[in-house]
Amino acid sequence: MRRISAFALTALLSLAAAPWVAPAAWAQSEPRLEGEAVSARGLYEAEVPVNSQAEADRRGGFTRALGAVLAKLTGDRGVTAKPGVAAELRNAADYVEHYDYRQDQGTSPSGAPTFRTLLVVRFREADVDAIAGVLGLPIWPQPRPKPVIWLAINDGSGPRLVGLPQTNAARPLLNRAVERGFSLGLPAGSTAEQALVGAIWRQDTAAIARASSRYSPPMQLIGKLYRDGGSGWKADWVFVDAGKVLSSWSTRDADARRAMAGGADGAAEALMKRYARRVAIGQAGSYRVVFAGLHGSDDYVRLMGRLQKMSVVRRITPVRAGGDRLELDLELLSGLPGFQRMLGEDALISAEEGQPPVYRIP
Template structure:
């Protein structure tokens, strides 16, 4: 038996509205709960120091949301920074490792309205987790993989900037399991298959493959080079950073990665006319599972509205009203491992009715 839209909505919402608050999300892609928050170190709680810090925190938050530091040069953002209290929700102080920090959170709706006026990308809070495979060539020619227990400044800077920019990352343990699966040659050569296989134990959504070496090119004057490639699904972005100190190059690396990913997944007000996308989801054997899928879809920043068209025989069809195009919506949906596409590549052209299998 197949039940159609009106009956489904009336029955589900009348009988099971309370269940919505009990349905939890456990996405593979990381859901950032601090996207509109940031913190900076301070020397005191004096008023002048607080105002300066709040403006810095506002800038840091805007860059995290957009993925692009270039927006800070926009006049509208400069004016907003000068009126930071208009966007402020709350702030406070905390102490970590003998350092005092000012923390603040900002109004999501007001910030997004500001960013739309300058057509900046708004990169939602569901972001791909990148497995970082980084090999560094030492002065003596040997090469090492940067592991999670590394004590180098470069590794710590990588993690700090990734946290600041809202780019979820993981570094390999390089224990016996990793060493049996991956060699430094695999990382240096950016060989995808062994790195993808080894990354499965870390539940990553993509790879960030980087090699670090001292250039012999006279044009770069012997500087250090970071060559990187990030892969999420079938999307690939590349970059190259050059500097004279590898310990200080991890931050520009993360900045470039964030900017490229924000261009892929961010939503601009000038994007093509909003699309509608109909999808079919299988393996929905209870109303609870339908509610779970509906709540998941509604949580995506690219989705304006979710309408349940029909439900029956273990499957449901939903129509999604979107901010932007359908292909980008499919990319965003596929970041969650519970939604396994079964009749199309989610990063290729959009199918007429893409089918997903719900694996809760």
């Protein structure tokens, strides 16, 4: 498989002598996926493999898809481990705007055709934004930048630039960036740009920044991919924003495609660290609230079940009960504004200054 991968890269990179392509063409070089009509393209969409179209598999797919959407929205691959997120993932079906299925066809190592079912899900933007706000997750705002990727690959025959004519050679990197919620653009691949391979290999950020001046924004992901001994591949990366190096890292893998894809992960982490911001909804802490309109044990059980499912609620402590009212102390992740947002605006009955707010049973 490594010999095949190297051969494929060599064949693709041999196109580097193709005619010059105008910068305008680069601006239209958004990576496209197979079956785009039902592919997940936006921040609030994701596609995940499922075993079947049965309801149980679909609901599990909704959970994983919402996790992928939150990862794109925040730029954080570890977002599902944040406090309160797991509880919201269990409610993923409640936030689905629409879904569809797509069949992917591939080939097994033996050459036999393989088929994979993908669930393509779009979630309601307002609901996902509310989840992020209530849980205090950082939001990586839109519009998001499209850095230029200056990638050189050496498969043993010398380093060569991956430009727009060699888009397929960079497909693992471009697709991983889309999965992380942003896009990368390839340079046009002109003769002058091909001559920059030495600067890429030296990681001469100043020279690359000058060559990128025709492109916008002034961000560059500089990478070199090469053999790591005899059994794998290594890629060295530098991410530059407006002339400042934000991050540098290396990725290694037996598969050149996975080593290449790691460039998008590092760029996403650098962009998230620089640009993601939390939207303040309220302060975490313990708050006294009152629920009215409880007319028996069924209402009490329903209320407690509803509160226990809310990711913003960390702890429930009963204080007193009387008539149709129940007073509680709630430990909340994002204060009363976040609690009310998840409970629903219509639930609030009164909010007098200095008094616990009163809600009706949801």
